[in-house]
Amino acid sequence: MSLSFKRKFSLLLATSLASIALFGTTAAQAVETLTIAASPVPHAEILEFIKPQLAKQGVDLKIKVFTDYIQPAVQVNEKHLDGNFFLHQPYLNEFKKSHKNDLEVPIAKVHVEPFAAYSRKYKKVADLPDGATVAIPNDPSNSGRALLLLSRQGLLKLKDPTNISATKKDIIENPKNLKFRELEAATLPRVLDQVDLALINTNYAIEAKLNPVKDSLFIEDANSPYANLLVARDDNKNSDAFKKLAVALNSPEVKKFIEDKYKGAVVPAF
Structure with missing residues (x-):
């Protein structure tokens, strides 16, 4: 093998490895993980419904299910989770009163669960x-x-x-x-x-x-002020992943899913 050919081969190999590394980095950056706390019904069920759609958009949605109303808010406030989907504005207002460093910000209204x-x-x-x-x-x-x-x-x-x-x-x-x-x-x-x-x-x-x-x-009637919210932390509320999640939760597909599955027990709020 001539010296000239070795140099060309080494240059080609280096270029290829660089391209692979760049592609790998880009692919890794293309997927963003969101871990969202949710009550089992209907919140987690709605999130499971949109999970495949978000995956196609580069969002890996991880759903952490809680059966109480305290830990989902606390875990987000302590930055153990990215956001939650279970509470309404009056609950969030009360939570903020007792947690001075509260970081939670409502992103979108999704549905009302008539009390x-x-x-x-x-x-x-x-x-x-x-x-x-x-x-x-x-x-x-x-x-x-x-x-x-x-x-x-x-x-x-x-x-x-x-x-x-x-x-x-x-x-x-x-x-x-x-x-x-x-x-x-x-x-x-x-x-x-x-x-x-x-x-x-x-x-x-x-x-x-x-x-x-x-x-x-x-x-309650459908005019209830207790619409359930998608909530983010103040430091991640503007991320592309959260924007995609909010759009998905307010989509016509989710509205139909709620209406078909819950038959009035849960009412879309958008």
Whole structure:
């Protein structure tokens, strides 16, 4: 092999290796991973639906499922996760009050899960007895939501019937002498047989095989201010991956998926 040929071969080999390295780097950069916390139903199911679409756009969507309302927010706030999809604005507002270094920023409204009241013992609101025991969520935003819904049914009267942060101290009239049990939201379906009425978040109701449209005594309407949000951290809210995720969650395909799968138990908010 001549010296000239060796030089040409070495140059060609170096160029090829450089191209391979460049291509490999570009390919690695083309895929961005997003790890999103979500409640099992319907949030994780919706994310699973759009996961293949995002993969084609270079986003590797990893879904971390939580069964409570605390850790999904805490994990994002502590930068262990990129974002979450489970909460509504009133919940986020309450979370920010108790977490001074909160980093969470709402990116897009996705759906409303109409809050509803259920009973194993009674078929009509009018049948609730004097002194009935009512179970409601114990987190501030959802307990206020429960009281507002009870107020709209005439079961109690609040100082301000529009105050989403209402507490039991804001009740000024309680004609049926309702007794309240404040419990973690995830446990409410399990105590349904032990109380006269339980106000249950739709994601937990669906997991318990309760249909909010068919099985509830009463339910929020579609004008609820409690739209569930896609939330990012302040430091990654403008990333291309999050923009793609937000667009996917607000797509016609997701709207149809929600309408077909949940049949009114979950309502698109876009």
